[in-house]
Amino acid sequence: MKDSVAAxxxxxxxxxxxxxxxxxxxxxxxxxxxxxxNLAHATLIKPSVxxxxxxxIVTLRNNLHGPxxxxxxxxxxxxxEVVPFFEKGxxxxxxxENDSIAQLSFQDEYFKCLNHAPFIIFAIAIFKIWVVPAMTxxxxxxxxxxxxxxxxxxxxxxxxxxxxxxTLQNMWLGNIGTNTxxxxxxxxxxxxxxxxxFTFAQSMVQPIQNALHLYKxxxxxxEMGVKLLELYGILQTxxxxxxxxxxxxxxxxxxxxxxxxxxxxxxxxxxxxxxxLHMAFRDLAQLEIVWRIAKTDYLNTVIxxxxxxxxxxxxxxxLTNGVPSSITLSTNxxxxxxxxxxxxxxxxxxxxxxxxxxxxxxxxxxxxxxxxIMPRFRWIASGLQLRDTPGxxxxxxxxxxFAAECIRSGSPExxxxxxxxxxxxxxxxxxxxxxxxxxxxxxxxxNVFSIVSTHVFPxxxxxxxxxxxxxxxxxxxxxxxxxxxxxxxxxICKVSSVHKVWxxxxxxxxxxxxxxxxx
Numbered sequence: 001m002k003d004s005v006a007a008x009x010x011x012x013x014x015x016x017x018x019x020x021x022x023x024x025x026x027x028x029x030x031x032x033x034x035x036x037x038n039l040a041h042a043t044l045i046k047p048s049v050x051x052x053x054x055x056x057i058v059t060l061r062n063n064l065h066g067p068x069x070x071x072x073x074x075x076x077x078x079x080x081e082v083v084p085f086f087e088k089g090x091x092x093x094x095x096x097e098n099d100s101i102a103q104l105s106f107q108d109e110y111f112k113c114l115n116h117a118p119f120i121i122f123a124i125a126i127f128k129i130w131v132v133p134a135m136t137x138x139x140x141x142x143x144x145x146x147x148x149x150x151x152x153x154x155x156x157x158x159x160x161x162x163x164x165x166x167t168l169q170n171m172w173l174g175n176i177g178t179n180t181x182x183x184x185x186x187x188x189x190x191x192x193x194x195x196x197x198f199t200f201a202q203s204m205v206q207p208i209q210n211a212l213h214l215y216k217x218x219x220x221x222x223e224m225g226v227k228l229l230e231l232y233g234i235l236q237t238x239x240x241x242x243x244x245x246x247x248x249x250x251x252x253x254x255x256x257x258x259x260x261x262x263x264x265x266x267x268x269x270x271x272x273x274x275x276x277l278h279m280a281f282r283d284l285a286q287l288e289i290v291w292r293i294a295k296t297d298y299l300n301t302v303i304x305x306x307x308x309x310x311x312x313x314x315x316x317x318x319l320t321n322g323v324p325s326s327i328t329l330s331t332n333x334x335x336x337x338x339x340x341x342x343x344x345x346x347x348x349x350x351x352x353x354x355x356x357x358x359x360x361x362x363x364x365x366x367x368x369x370x371x372x373i374m375p376r377f378r379w380i381a382s383g384l385q386l387r388d389t390p391g392x393x394x395x396x397x398x399x400x401x402f403a404a405e406c407i408r409s410g411s412p413e414x415x416x417x418x419x420x421x422x423x424x425x426x427x428x429x430x431x432x433x434x435x436x437x438x439x440x441x442x443x444x445x446x447n448v449f450s451i452v453s454t455h456v457f458p459x460x461x462x463x464x465x466x467x468x469x470x471x472x473x474x475x476x477x478x479x480x481x482x483x484x485x486x487x488x489x490x491x492i493c494k495v496s497s498v499h500k501v502w503x504x505x506x507x508x509x510x511x512x513x514x515x516x517x518x519x
Contacts, residue, residue, distance in 0.1 A: 005040055005041065005044075008039070008040035008041055008042065008043070008044075009036070009040040010382070011040070011042075011355070011359070011380055011382045012036060012039040012040050012042075012359065013385070014352070014355060014382040014384040014385045015039075015318075015352060015355040015356045015359055015382075015384075016316075016318035016352060016356075017035075017036075017039055017317070017318070017356060017359065017360075018036065019032075019318075020035060020039075020317065021035045021036075021289065021292075023317060024289075024292040024293060024295075024296045024299075025292050025295070025296075026285075026288055026289060026292050027072050027073055027075070027076035027288065028072065028075060028076050028079055028281065028284065028285050028288055029076070029079060029080070030079065030281045030282060030284070030285040031285040031288050031289055031292075033285075034282055034285040034286060034289065035285075035289050038289075038363050038364075039359050039360075039363050041363075042358075042359045042362040042363045042380070043362055043377055043378060043379055043380060045362060045363060047376070050362070050363070050364075050365055051365075052248050052249070053249075053290055053363075053364050053365060054301060054364065054365030054366070055248070056247050056248065056249050056290045056294075057290055057293050057294045057301070057364065057365065057366060058294075058301065059245055059246055059247055060245070060247070060290065060291055060294035060295075061294040061295075063245060064294065064295060066241060066245070067237075067241065068238075068241070068291050071234050071237065071238060072284075072288050072291070074230075074234060075231065075234060075284055075288075078227050078230065078231050079281060081224075081227060082224055082227050082228065082231070082277070083277070083278075083281065085224055085271075086270060086271065086274035086277055086278075087274075151164070218264075221263075221264055221267050221268075222263045222264060222267075223263075224263075224267045225261075225262070225263025225264055225265070225266040225267035226263045228255075228258060228263070228266045228267060228270055228277070229258060229261070229263060229266050231255070231280070232255045232258045232259070232266075235251065235252075235255060235280065235284070238251065238284075238287065239251050242287070249286065249287050249290065250283060250286075251283050251284075251287065252279050252280045252282075252283040252284075254275075254276040254277075254279045254280050255276060255277070255280050257269060257276075258270075289364075290364070293364055293366055298315065298317075298368050299360070299366040299367065299368055300366060300367065300369060300370060300371060300372070301365055301366055302357075302361040302365055302366060302367050302372045302373070302374060303371075303372070303373045303374075304361075304373075304374060304375065304376050305373050305374070305375065306331075306375050306376075306415070307330060307331040307332060307375070308329075308330050308331075308373045308374070308375075309327070309328070309329040309330065309335070309373070309374045309375060309417075309449050310326075310327070310328045310329070310330075310372065310373045310374070311326060311327050311353075311354065311357050311367060311369045311372045311373075311374070312326045312369055312370045312371050312372070313325070313326055313369055313370040314326070314327075314353045314354065314356075314357050314367065314368055314369035314372070315353060315368050315369070316349045316350075316352050316353040316356065316368075317353075317356055317368045318352065318356075319349065322349065322353070323346065323349075323485070323486035323487050324369075324370075324487065325346075325350050325353060325486075325487040325488040326487075326488065327350075327354060327451070327470070327488055329449055329451075329468065333466070334466050334467060334468035335448075335449050335450075335466065336443070336444050336449070336450045336451075336466065336467040336468065337450070337451045337452075337467065337468040337469070337470050338440075338451075338452055338453070338454060338459065338460050338463055338467060338468075338469055338470070339351070339451060339452065339453040339454075339470050339471060339472070339488065340453070340454065340455070340457065340460055340469070340470075340471045340472075340492050340493050340494070341453075341471050341472030341473070341474060341493045341495075342472075342474050342482065342484070342493065342495050342496055342497035342498075343497050343498065343501055344484070344497055344500070344501070345472040345473075345474050345482075345484050345485075345486065345493070345495075345497065346472040346484065346485075346486035346487065346488075347421065347453045347472050348384065348421055348453075349486065350472060350487075350488045351384055351419050351421055351451060351453065352384060353368070354419065354451060355380070355382060355384065355419055356368060357369055357372055357374075358374065358377065358380060358417060359380075361374060362376070362377065375415045375449070376415070377415050377416055377417045377449075378415055378416060379409055379416045379417075380416065380417045380419075381402070381405065381406045381409060381416065381417070381418045381419070381420075382419050383399070383402050383403075383406075383418075383419060383420035383421060383452075384419060384421045385421075386398050386399055386402055388426075394426075395426035396424070396426045396427040396431075398426075399423075399424050399426060399435075400424075400435065402420075403420070403424075403435070403439040403443075406418045406420075406439075406443060406448075407439070407442045407443065407446065409448075410443070410446035410447055410448045415447070415448070415449075416447075416448040416449070417448065417449050417450070418443060418448055418449070418450040418451075418452070419450070419451055419452070420450070420451075420452040420453070421452075421453050422453055422454065422455070423435075423436040423439070423440075423452055423453070423454045423456070423459070424436050424439075425455075429456075432456070433456050433458070433459070436454065436456060436459055437459065440452070440459065440463075444463075444464060444466070444467055451470075457492065457494055460492050461492070468490070469490065469491060469492050470488050470489065470490055470491070471488070471489065471490075471491050471492055471493035472484070472485060472486060472487065472488060472489075472493060473485040473487075473489055473491065473493050474493055474495040474497065475495060476495055480499065481500075482495065482497045482500055
């Protein structure tokens, strides 16, 4: 549980942060992937990296008027247009390669180095797109006129134009060696002319069509190269801007070899090693994420403290209008909490907000809260969205397995955080209560911070003194309506909203339906 990256991705999904990059306004599609990867590695990030990111956010927040937004918008557009040509399995890239790139560059390992010689690719393009079709169009002159010039002026053979044309006609009609002139309109002559015409037309049209296709490919290749060089230029500008503001964010040097290249050579350089481009976009994504976080006013910096876990006025960022909540725990007083509240009252949202705050704090040093203080957790155990595994584990077995792993993970060497929503709700109430008691007895004596939720009130009432009771408070009005607070506060809430759930889905009406008795 402590070092599993797969578990990290599951925790990130439990926190519902899959679309957080879009939420904070990221333009690069790579940013979403990079952000999810970073969040999945939250507890594995080195302290030096976390300090660097946190410092960058603070620095950028003090100067939000730079040209960053304009640059990232343009980079996102270039990414959308260029990256598909350099991805494995890309239809655009495969089509381009299969059709024509090989004809416009050197593909053999011994000659690939020539692709980077100045003007070589340009010369190949000129030859194949313009010279070869021109030579094709000159075929009639070469085939018909040149022999006459050679005979008449080079070899001084006394042949007149009319005689030469008559000889050509006899050759076409198959009358060589006879004194007769063939009939141009005979079926045989017409058939010969049709065959010749088709062959000649094909020999003329095919090179021209190939040239047109190569021209289109060369245009795409050139256009992609121009965009790559533009990207490199923006990257250099961002480096200068970052240095000016004192940022220590790493910006890749993998595109440095594009310096001084023409567009065609730039394209072929990246085509031979597309990882250069992907690394550059990943670094740019890291920078964009930090910039967008700096611009997001509800994300505030976190203080790390080994004995205090306090988040004030946090919100669940996956909700459009989340209600702020606060939580305060401490190793000196109460390091565990048990949460109650009616269905739909906000318990899951509170736990999700806590998990979001912890993940973002451990990844970027910020939290969606007014302020936050927390330990550097070595591991996080999320029981917010436990599921069964058909044919392997039932839902109850999954819950028991998760609980056992939480107990095994707790140790004096590594501070951990346990979040468990709806303790053992998947089995019958007596067995669920017994399982919860067994789990909580061990959890509440371990060296971890924990927050669990339940609808079993005796578990809350019988808790030891170092466990804090919190609730998402609600009150029932005289007309049966429920007033929810949606925020965590001290106490126990025993208000039931089950009748509202019945009404929402029509279960009460079905119970009073006479037809229901006969079913």
